[in-house]
Amino acid sequence: MTSSVQRKRIRKSPDDRRAEIVGAAATVALTEGLECITLRRIADQLAVRPGLISHYFPAVEDLVAEAFGSAATAELESLLPVGAPDASPLDLLTDFFARTTGPAYDDMSRLWLNARHLSRYRPVLRERVLTQEHLWRGRLSSVVRDGVDRGQFRAEDALLAAVRILVVIDGLAGHANTGLGNHPSAATRFAAATAERELGLPEGTFSPTVDPA
Amino acid sequence: MTSSVQRKRIRKSPDDRRAEIVGAAATVALTEGLECITLRRIADQLAVRPGLISHYFPAVEDLVAEAFGSAATAELESLLPVGAPDASPLDLLTDFFARTTGPAYDDMSRLWLNARHLSRYRPVLRERVLTQEHLWRGRLSSVVRDGVDRGQFRAEDALLAAVRILVVIDGLAGHANTGLGNHPSAATRFAAATAERELGLPEGTFSPTVDPA
DNA sequence: TTGCTTATTGGTCGCACACTCAATAGCATC
DNA sequence: GATGCTATTGAGTGTGCGACCAATAAGCAA
Numbered sequence: 001m002t003s004s005v006q007r008k009r010i011r012k013s014p015d016d017r018r019a020e021i022v023g024a025a026a027t028v029a030l031t032e033g034l035e036c037i038t039l040r041r042i043a044d045q046l047a048v049r050p051g052l053i054s055h056y057f058p059a060v061e062d063l064v065a066e067a068f069g070s071a072a073t074a075e076l077e078s079l080l081p082v083g084a085p086d087a088s089p090l091d092l093l094t095d096f097f098a099r100t101t102g103p104a105y106d107d108m109s110r111l112w113l114n115a116r117h118l119s120r121y122r123p124v125l126r127e128r129v130l131t132q133e134h135l136w137r138g139r140l141s142s143v144v145r146d147g148v149d150r151g152q153f154r155a156e157d158a159l160l161a162a163v164r165i166l167v168v169i170d171g172l173a174g175h176a177n178t179g180l181g182n183h184p185s186a187a188t189r190f191a192a193a194t195a196e197r198e199l200g201l202p203e204g205t206f207s208p209t210v211d212p213a
Numbered sequence: 214m215t216s217s218v219q220r221k222r223i224r225k226s227p228d229d230r231r232a233e234i235v236g237a238a239a240t241v242a243l244t245e246g247l248e249c250i251t252l253r254r255i256a257d258q259l260a261v262r263p264g265l266i267s268h269y270f271p272a273v274e275d276l277v278a279e280a281f282g283s284a285a286t287a288e289l290e291s292l293l294p295v296g297a298p299d300a301s302p303l304d305l306l307t308d309f310f311a312r313t314t315g316p317a318y319d320d321m322s323r324l325w326l327n328a329r330h331l332s333r334y335r336p337v338l339r340e341r342v343l344t345q346e347h348l349w350r351g352r353l354s355s356v357v358r359d360g361v362d363r364g365q366f367r368a369e370d371a372l373l374a375a376v377r378i379l380v381v382i383d384g385l386a387g388h389a390n391t392g393l394g395n396h397p398s399a400a401t402r403f404a405a406a407t408a409e410r411e412l413g414l415p416e417g418t419f420s421p422t423v424d425p426a
Numbered sequence: 427t428t429g430c431t432t433a434t435t436g437g438t439c440g441c442a443c444a445c446t447c448a449a450t451a452g453c454a455t456c
Numbered sequence: 457g458a459t460g461c462t463a464t465t466g467a468g469t470g471t472g473c474g475a476c477c478a479a480t481a482a483g484c485a486a
Contacts, residue, residue: 011433011482049435117330119390129391164403171384177332178342190377224452224463262465
């Protein structure tokens with residue numbers, strides 16, 4: 001009667017199981033936070049025993065770092081796909097700012113905030129954060145450089161411009177849990193405005209003014 | 214023999230004891246992080262039993278919020294003292310940027326990062342963070358307004374300028390646990406540079422270039 | 427069908443945490 | 457010096473966590 005749970009054991013290949021675990025952890029990281037990645041929580045989600053998670057990740061911290069890396073990589077791939085060398089850098093960045101400043105990006109904002117803070121206590125995670133920072137900066141600065149080469153942008157130091165843009169996005173992301181006060185749109189537009197200044201573009205290029213008629 | 218600890222009870226007035234507890238918690242918050250504020254940790258620091266902390270703060274979350282508020286208020290008071298209406302806004306901000314971007318500010322950077330993240334799970338703390346944000350914005354925008362009145366700055370919306378400056382400071386603060394990569398000085402100067410732009414000042418006003426001769 | 431490898435389980439240990447409450451003892455007051 | 461108020465203690469409860477390991481059974485190969 002009370003034993004409807006605990007069906008039959010399902011035995012998967014280590015690679016599949018591992019990927020499944022990381023995927024579940026990444027979802028938890030995005031929706032609930034990195035500190036909610038616990039052996040029991042992930043095991044429940046996969047209808048599996050906690051010991052199994054330990055088997056694949058003897059130290060939970062490694063799973064936490066992996067989950068963050070997985071989620072961040074996927075997001076970057078979605079925001080600035082590497083397989084689009086023909087796309088106009090201007091269009092790429094327009095999309096980029098539209099997506100990074102919308103509420104749909106809130107989960108990602110929270111995740112970065114989460115990871116940056118947790119890095120204080122978790123060395124393995126800290127290394128992963130550094131790796132991801134490097135990836136994001138590299139990807140964004142490539143787009144900037146591409147734009148400069150095509151004559152769309154002007155920038156002395158593409159990497160510095162990218163870092164500054166990301167700093168503003170991070171600064172705004174810090175408010176994902178607390179809201180942005182009375183200046184939501186004006187503040188949000190700050191990311192795009194920074195890019196416009198850094199890249200020598202006319203004001204409003206990346207942030208279509210939503211003014212009244 | 215083994216009982217050299219556990220001296221005599223010291224009985225203090227509730228106000229004194231409460232202030233003592235908040236002070237200890239604020240110190241722990243700044244040096245170790247808000248999640249290290251536990252009944253035992255604070256009790257140990259004050260050579261007192263955990264139950265006593267519970268007596269003054271039946272819910273730990275209230276102590277955490279109080280500790281953050283205390284530390285943040287003290288720091289703001291030190292950075293932008295309210296009792297100096299005669300001081301030149303330009304000088305005030307020069308000091309402000311020198312101090313907020315130096316390594317001495319790292320603990321404070323970490324604390325804000327910590328509080329912003331923890332706000333996700335702790336409503337009481339979230340309210341405190343909002344209050345502090347309001348205070349910091351108010352204080353900074355006052356200085357900006359003052360500077361505009363005296364003809365030192367140019368700014369259409371002083372509050373918006375203040376918010377943007379603080380967003381950059383927050384964005385840089387996010388890297389307190391992970392470092393700033395290869396562009397530490399250039400990135401750090403970004404806060405001052407943003408202020409210069411927002412306030413219509415010549416580049417370098419707030420960030421004395423430390424170039425080689 | 428049989429056997430073997432190993433993915434998976436179930437149970438357990440120790441630790442740290444917040445919270446509760448009756449008993450105790452400082453200390454101000456008389 | 458005795459008394460009463462209450463700040464403070466001591467002891468205990470329950471929860472959730474990571475980690476460990478011997479026993480079990482899934483599913484492939486023979």
